[in-house]
Amino acid sequence: MEIFLNRYRNLTVLLVVLVAQLLLLAFQVKSNGDVRLIRVWAVTGVMPLARVVEAVRANTTGFFSEYLVLLDVKEENKRLKSSLGSLKMENQFLKTELATADRARALAAFQSRSPSRTIAARIIGTGTGANSKVVFLDRGSNAGVGKGMAVVTPDGIVGKVISSYPSASQVILITDPTFAAGVISQKSRVHGTLKGQGHSICLIEYIQNEEQVAVGEWFYTSGDDRVFPKGLPVGQVKIARSGKMFFKEVFLVPSGLQQGLEEVLVVLEGVHQTIPDSPETPQTLHLLPAPPPDPNAAGQHGVLSGNLSTDADQMLEKYKRTGAAQGHVFGQAGNKPPNFNLPPDSGSVQPPDGKAAVPANPPLR
């Protein structure tokens, strides 16, 4: 045995190490288990160094002198940063709301919602591996960052936190193929689902071919996904075309990722709801409450609840309103025949031409 071990020591060690890692892999892949402990060690070991490097870089290059100055007064910095973030988002929200809806309603809607509470964070590293769409932030669970929180910049959404460690957190970017978020178009308020594609352009799914989406149109978060607060910019449509079966193919350039990522906001928001802890999943997932209903939204309900319709329904509706506008009861004898060429909502029975001016018919019998 000894001889064997000596002669094959190298090979044995290699095999043992390989088999151990294979088992580790198998455990994760087969049973969806996560070896969080190893990750925590690695992240807490490496990330402070990355933070130091980033601090040194920021120092020396002087790109972020404001940030530096604020570093000296840490508390002040934190407070200002988050209020700045809130203000930016508030500003953004107001801009979009005012651009689309009338002023009073936008203000009322805004008042009914508390502004998101955010925390500023820096990106201090990317995930290893060449086609990784994962980054690390310098804020972790110590700063209140939790799994499932949205990561945004005032320019647009960036991604969401998939795991948080005490002093750092991991974020998947919206370009990652596993990323998805609910979005809504600016003009026609069409709801869709944004999906990462692994490269710089994202796809929006589940928009019916019949809907109108224009190239260059902005998309905003819809809040449907319970991750991103409603009304944050997402990006501009680059390509919009009809798809093969039912859904349009809409491609969008995310606006949040355009000017190299350095600092971002993590949306903490007081209204986040936590799911009770359970022994199997120590991490809590943060879900936002459902977004307020959008009066302009179309197709929010299934067919049987009555929002999908065909031309036939619209035609019926149109004639009904035309008749109502003229006080005409269909199928009932009246002195004045209806004029179906009048616009349905005019509410006017003024004859547009000479026909209706003809005197009433003689009474029956």
Place this chain on the structure above:
Amino acid sequence: MTESGDWLLRPRRKHQYRLRPVALLLVAVAAILFQIYVPLFFHYLSYLEMPLLVTVYFSLMRREPVAGVLIGSSIGLVQDSLSHNPIGMFGIVKTLVGYFAASVSQRFDVQNTGIRFLLGFFFFFFHQFFYWVLANALLGQTLGFDALQTLVFGLLNATVAVPLFHVLDKL
């Protein structure tokens, strides 16, 4: 033939390379930091596999397959921890790289610049290919393998490897 045999054996006898464990640890951490940090600013540098090059270097110089295996697996596992993949993918690949690098080091003059270049290139290719195989076989991912791209990045890595190894020699 005797000459070539001598050439093969010479390095084994002459330089018994010793690296302080602290230096090893620092260099490894620096390599990983490089990989997670630099691509933030220079995206194309994400293809520069510093952890791999460091693994290759240490394995070549230690000439101990066991050491190679341990170095490779440690660096690989840390790299895995910082990725979104299941832990063990880089670990397995780097373990193999460490083992083979340490094994071949007994046959080659690892101080020779040309040989370092070739080994750097070879191990990068080996690393990428094996990672691809693993991803297909174990994770069921169906990624394409872009051989040409890998060749180009292999050359890039090999080019970086030569001066890097030279610097590491000085430590």
Place this chain on the structure above:
Amino acid sequence: MAHYRSIRDLDWPLMLITLSLCALGILQIYSATHDTVWKDAWWKQMLFVSVGLLLLWFVSSIDYHTLLGQVPLFYGVSVVLLLTVLLVGTKVFGSRRWIPLFAGFHFQVSEFVKLVIILLVARYLTELKSDHLETRDFLKIGGLVALPMALVIKQPDLGTALSYLPIVAVGIFLVGLSWRQVLLIGFLALVLPVTAYQFVLQDYQKARLVSFLNPELDPRGSGYQVIQSQIAVGSGGMWGLGVTRGTQTQLRFLPVPHTDFIFATFGEEHGFVGVVVALGLYFLLLMQIVQNAQAAPDRAGMFICMGVAGLLLFHLLVNVGMVVGRMPITGIPLPLMSAGGSSTLSVFLMLGLVNNVRLRRFVN
């Protein structure tokens, strides 16, 4: 006498063949179960083989004459244990065969009774005063074997019970019979199965027999296993579909692919060539045991070896024959390949006995 010699004197060819078969078995168990609920069966089997090797070494180091001397004790313990099984055994698939042990392992008494029967037959036949079998002796040994058999049939586990018969049969055959006895046996062979079918066999056993005769009668029910097993084997073809590639196995059309029907999955994944290799190994194993019987120092050793050989031959015939549809389905495992602790250990114990005999062949 019998020098206990070093480990080098073990029957190494026999060990090599045994371990090859075990290796094939473990590979096949892995392949058949790697994504099922039994997916840890292969390492359990590895554990059993390791323990089996230890037992083999242990058994071969005790002189088999000592063991023969203890036969009455063994016999008594066996009967008591069988009774215990009937009373407290774990019920699986409608039969009580197992005594639960620690950590989820179960102990199947009837498998180990085989060893006792082997020793019993060896001792009994050795102690015969004459060179041929008196009818009295014949009935006596028949009775001695019939008691545990009856208890096992009661479990009910007809397959294992029947596997006791070839041990006795081989022994008696070696001793020799008179014509009258042959006639008697012939009569019993005619009458017993009929009465057994009428009174002893359970409904599911009858169904198995019927489905053996015509499996297509009830393809979803009792004929299912036969048909699926034949499809598995047949679709393997000449070279097989490859490890973990067998469609019948992987898609779970085959029931219990890692125990009773392991050879069907083996046939599917390794093809005719693999089957011939595996059967060849089994044949070499048998011949090696028979050779040990020939080289045995005395009658007792010979009877032990031949008893083991007869038992293994019976197992092969019934299990492999069942896989190809030439034998009725009697849930008995394939020695060395099927997953299962008790059967693996008992086979290793038997091989330990064979080695035991071999180690003492230079007596005198």
Place this chain on the structure above:
Amino acid sequence: MPVKLIRTDHDQEERVKLILRDDTKFASVKIAFFQYLSVAVFLFLVSGFWQLQVQNQEYYIDRAARNRIRSQPILAPRGKILDRDSRVIVDNHSSFSLILARENLKTEHLKSICEGLDIDCDDLRERLRRFDRTRAKYESIVIKDELTPGELAFVEAHRGQDTFPEMELIHAQRRLYPRNGFASHVIGYTGEVSDPELNTTEFARFRQGDIIGKAGIERQYNDILMGVDGQRRVIVDNRGRVHKVIDKKEASSGRNLNLTIDLDLQAVAELAMENRRGAVIALDPRSGEILAMVSRPSYDPNKFAGRIRSKDWNEIRDNPDNPLLNRAIQAQLAPGSTFKPFIAMAALDSGAIDDSFTVHCGGGASFYGRYFKCHAAKGHGSVDLHKGIVHSCDVFFYNLGNRTSIDKIAQWAETAGFGQRTGIDLPGEVEGIVPSTRWKIRNYRQKWYAGETISVAIGQGALTVTPLQLAHATGGLAMGGVWYRPHLVRDPSHQTPPRRVKIDLAHAASVIDGLYGVVNEGGTAARSRLPGIEFCGKTGSAQRVSNEFMKAHRQKNPLTEEDFKDNAWFVGFAPRQDPEIVVVALYESGEHGPEAAPIVRDVIKSYFDKKSRTTPATVVAAVPLRQQPFPPPQR
């Protein structure tokens, strides 16, 4: 010899000797025999494998393939149904359902999932518990149908490995019909083919589970609409769970179908029939194109679009008003006075009367010993043909009937298309009854009594027609004897040459003149006049209890007050010359014929309003007048 022997009770020496007997040679032959036996056994086994694996390999490979390979259909979307202007009447919509893969369901996720999707969590837990008891673990459970885009976004955002991997989406296409039963009888509905249907020749080529058209256009043009399902072949295990997709053939969707229906007219007709029972048909007599077809009461085909719930089905089936009946082509009712123009034509053509024929109406008259009342108790005074039609004088038509034999009437009715199917491209059209002496003998083995003719002369008696027949017949009469087959699909290949019958155009002109008078000269439908449009028509009210159809359908239910009310009919067309549109309205239990007239008026008005909307007036004027089929009326 230090043999370790057991203690034995007796004769130890003997035993030792016996045990140690070493004459093993005695058995060598038998051992050899055992070896041969082994060889035989192995050969037996190997031959078994040879037979299975080498000789019959193909057979078993095939068997194995059949074991594990299943074809799954990829459903082709049905074609859309469009109106004549390609506006969508029937569409498809895609719907998503959320299923939970119970195999890797983590119960602590349930609360979040329920919260995100607005599902009652306790309810779901209870369902899961029930499911766990009865279903295998790999079977997924559908937890929500018809996901909204917002819910889809939630599911997509959280179904990744990091959050709730147990959520899966499945996609289905559903038929989207107009709401509230709009044109439901024309369109019909789709459904899963049923077992009895599979045994009929019409449906024999379908397979279990196919979604086919079951009524109306969906059934008639099923082959065009249906498309070809694709299929994918998958590998399944012994429990039918899919492991892998082998190959896939995409489905090719069904073709769209342009109907002749005009949504504008249809909408008006639907609105006019709201809360009424009956039917409306509008058709273009110049081509036979159906412009609108309404039957009330109706049903919501959307309820049939998925798998219909048995509660809904029973509700529809057991409704005494029989909403599934397409009254436009399946109601056989007495036409009442709307039949009078044909009586007049029969009388004129057979020479029973001439233009100068006049009758005095004093509120009724006696024929064959029985007194027949006119609807106007005071009487109409002296009545000629024109006045008879305009005021629908029954006494005048009693006399006409009396002078014209029943067979002449029947002959003319059959010429106009009564008593036979019009051949419209809808399933289930009925024939109606045109009584004649031959008909009476064949069905009742009795001779015709002249008194019965008097009833037929005012559209009662055994005479029954469908609304479609009436529209078809009136249209042909207004065209001067040209009958086009009514059809619903706008496709040149469905145009059949018209049936042209030589009729006396002067006779036709005087009858049509009377019809003009009904609306425009203070006749029975004067309140429905349309200024600027030469709108002609005829009212009718018919008793319903006496007719065959109602007898058959009402036997199980006691007659109600409603049933004694007369059915109101109106048939109208416009313009007087070159009619472009014929509209028939049947208003069941509407009491008086004039009640149905406004329905027709609204439809005709919408037709001309639309025409003036889509065709500039100058263009209309520029179109040369067609050759007139009969001379202008002499007024």
